[in-house]
Amino acid sequence: MQVNISxxxxxxxxxxxxVIQEKAEKVRRLFDRVNAVEVIVDFQQKGATMVEINVSAExxxxxxxxxxxxxxxxxxxxxxxxxxxxLRKFKEKLTGHKAPGVKHIPAADQxx
Numbered sequence: 001m002q003v004n005i006s007x008x009x010x011x012x013x014x015x016x017x018x019v020i021q022e023k024a025e026k027v028r029r030l031f032d033r034v035n036a037v038e039v040i041v042d043f044q045q046k047g048a049t050m051v052e053i054n055v056s057a058e059x060x061x062x063x064x065x066x067x068x069x070x071x072x073x074x075x076x077x078x079x080x081x082x083x084x085x086x087l088r089k090f091k092e093k094l095t096g097h098k099a100p101g102v103k104h105i106p107a108a109d110q111x112x
Contacts, residue, residue: 001025001028001034001035001036001037002035002036002037003021003024003025003036003037003038003039004036004037004038004039005017005020005021005024005039005041006038006039006040006041007040007041007042007043008040008041008042008043008044009042009043009044010041010043012041012072016041016072016073019073019076020039020041020072020076023076023077023080024037024039024053024080025037026080027055027080027083027084027087030084030087030088030091031057031060031087031090031091033057033058033059033060034055034056034057034087035056035057035058036055036056037053037054037055037056038053038054038055038056039051039052039053039076040052040053040054041072041075045068047070048068048069048070049068049069049070049071049072049075050066050067050068050075051066051067051068051069051072051075051076051078051079052064052065052066052079053065053066053079053080053082053083055083055087060090063083063086063087063090065079065080065082065083065086066079066082067079067081067082
């Protein structure tokens, strides 16, 4: 899995980059088909940092989440939470909407 980290209108510290890398790699534990994660940190507004996460996976639409907070790590936590929720919902749609088998259909009461 490929993780790209970029910053707009500022620079990230080495510690922040390392934490972003670790948290972005954990997204794969939710959905095995994840190919790439792109994290964009925007420092344009004073007092608020915006983090955008784009996750691309095989045979699935791209998942995008944005969060804004005073610090990079708190904004990252909010965006990761949103992406994880999207991945869980998509995976549930893939695995949870199967029709029950014939054996599991209750027999209709027949008149005597």
